[in-house]
Structures are given as structure tokens and as C-alpha cells.
């Protein structure tokens with residue numbers, strides 16, 4: 001126990017908050033090696049390069065950069081290649097005709113323009129894998145991992161029948177429905193798995209809200225800029241509109257009230273968290289004024305809220321359009337550092353998970369991929 005405590009303390013000291021790396025000791029006290037920490041699992045698909053015309057405003061390079069920095073700076077995060085979501089999985093949310101049109105590149109020009117990316121086989125493949133990454137992260141946390149992540153995802157502007165705003169398929173929605181299906185298969189006698197989607201991207205989660213509009217088993221919470229895209233918003237279960245220029249204090253107070261209300265109205269068994277970097281003051285599209293510290297406090301509050309209630313939490317990166325792309329990636333790195341803190345707490349719970357979560361053989365968890 002003492003060794004674990006020392007390992008925790010050391011892992012917290014190794015990384016300084018804004019990205020600089022502190023010296024790492026090779027061993028513990030008295031020169032003995034510390035036990036290897038159990039990694040956080042995170043899934044990526046950025047190696048499917050989506051060809052964009054020169055000058056396109058979407059910062060595609062941020063995904064590869066995040067993976068590169070995680071590899072170098074946070075080896076406790078174990079990266080796995082995302083598997084593609086199947087047609088059947090996508091069809092838990094999306095219309096078969098839409099899935100097919102994305103697959104074959106036969107979407108009409110207006111619908112393709114609304115997505116904002118030109119079609120290519122890589123676009124279609126990447127969209128499937130981005131959903132697959134959130135599915136795998138959700139399976140990991142439902143199997144007892146506590147926290148797990150998708151290095152992309154958070155494509156919340158995607159509706160059942162169409163894409164929009166750089167979002168092809170709605171990863172959180174598909175993963176939520178699939179986790180409910182898998183849960184129902186294992187627990188026939190109990191009620192449906194209840195899923196809370198906590199969407200803190202600066203833009204409203206209109207697609208997600210629309211998909212679950214008449215579904216009481218999924219609670220959609222969206223904190224977003226009132227005057228930002230999408231200009232025609234869909235009613236979530238709980239929408240919190242923030243004024244332009246909203247800063248840390250106002251934001252964190254609004255988040256606190258929102259979590260309180262969520263808790264009064266809903267009792268989730270799984271949380272999917274969209275940790276958008278675009279509320280940052282340096283974001284080109286965000287219109288809010290959160291600082292690095294404010295965003296870190298936001299992540300900590302959501303993860304702490306889930307941890308206090310022992311709710312498994314899968315997180316996705318959602319939007320981030322920093323004037324300086326490195327600032328966007330830094331915010332995401334801070335999210336991973338916060339997640340590692342909470343992951344350690346979940347690991348301290350090992351052996352006392354509910355039976356269904358510990359049923360998976362930890363040596364060969366079914367949600368884990370072979371190395372790419």
C-alpha cells in the first residue's frame with residue numbers, strides 16, 4: 001500500500017501543469033523499482049489521414065499532435081488503435097440510408113457541405129473509427145477501468161439522418177445506445193442502463209439532443225455559448241446558455257448548478273464526457289474566456305463528480321480551434337493528467353467492483369486491441 005502511495009505521489013510530481021517535464025527518477029526510495037502503474041486506455045484513429053483542401057479551417061493536425069505528446073509525456077496512457085464501428089452499431093442511431101451514403105460517397109452536395117469535409121474513403125473510415133474509439137472507451141469503463149478516452153470524438157452536431165459542423169456520425173450517441181444494448185443482454189432483469197452525456201464543448205450538442213429527445217434513459221446536458229453555432233439549437237434535457245466573454249468563475253458556478261440539477265433529475269450508470277477545448281480564451285470560435293486553469297478545474301469537477309458517485313466515465317476531446325494549435329493540445333493534455341489522478345483512485349478500488357464490471361479477465365480485456 002505504501003509503495004502504491006509513493007507511486008501516486010511521484011506520478012503527480014513528474015508532470016508540471018503547463019507541459020514542461022520534470023526530471024523522472026528511475027526508481028523509488030532506496031533504489032527499488034516502483035510497481036508499474038495500471039494505464040489509462042485511450043483510442044485513436046488520426047492515422048487515417050483525411051485529405052483536406054489547402055487553407056481548410058479544420059485543425060486536423062491536432063489529433064496526431066495529441067497522440068505524439070501523450071506517447072512522450074504520459075506513458076501511463078496506453079494508446080490503442082480504434083476499431084471501426086459496424087453498420088449495425090451505427091444503425092442504433094443513424095438511418096441506414098445515411099450510413100450507406102457516407103460509406104459509398106453518394107451524399108448529395110448540400111449534405112456533404114453541411115458536414116464541412118469533402119468525401120473520401122479515408123473520411124468515411126475515420127468517421128467509423130472515431131465512433132469505434134468511443135465505443136471501446138465505454139466498454140473499458142463498463143468493464144471496470146474507471147476512466148478511458150477517445151483521442152477524437154465528441155461529434156455532437158451529427159443527427160440520426162445527417163452530419164453537420166465537422167461531425168459525420170454521433171460517437172457518444174452510438175456508444176450510449178450500444179452500451180445499453182450490451183448491458184440489457186447481461187442484465188435481463190434490471191432496467192435499462194442510464195447514460196448521462198455531459199457536453200462541455202462550447203457549441204450546443206444539437207445532434208445529440210435531437211437523437212435522445214424522446215428517450216428518458218439518456219440525459220443530455222449541454223453548457224454552451226448562447227450566441228455561438230448552432231444558431232438553431234435543439235432542446236437538451238438540460239441546456240445552460242453562457243454569454244460571450246464568460247470567464248472561469250461564472251462558468252464553474254454554472255457547471256456546479258448543472259451537475260446538481262442533473263443529479264436531482266437522473267441517476268446514471270455511465271457518463272460520457274465531451275471535454276471540448278473550445279471554451280478557452282484563445283479559441284478562434286469559442287467566444288468564451290476560460291483560462292487553462294479554469295478548464296482544468298472544469299475537468300476536475302466533472303471527474304470528481306463521477307468518482308464520488310463511482311460512475312464510470314468515458315471522455316472524448318470534442319472541439320478545439322486555438323489560434324495557437326499547441327494551446328488546444330495543451331488543454332487536452334491537462335484533461336489527460338486530471339484523468340490520470342482519478343484513474344489512480346479507481347485502481348485503488350480494484351477487487352471491489354460490482355460483479356459485472358470485474359467479470360472480464362484483466363489480462364485480456366475484450367475491449368483492448370492488439371498493438372497497431
Ligand SMILES: [Zn+2]
Nearest residue numbers: 201202203319
Ligand atoms: Zn465545439
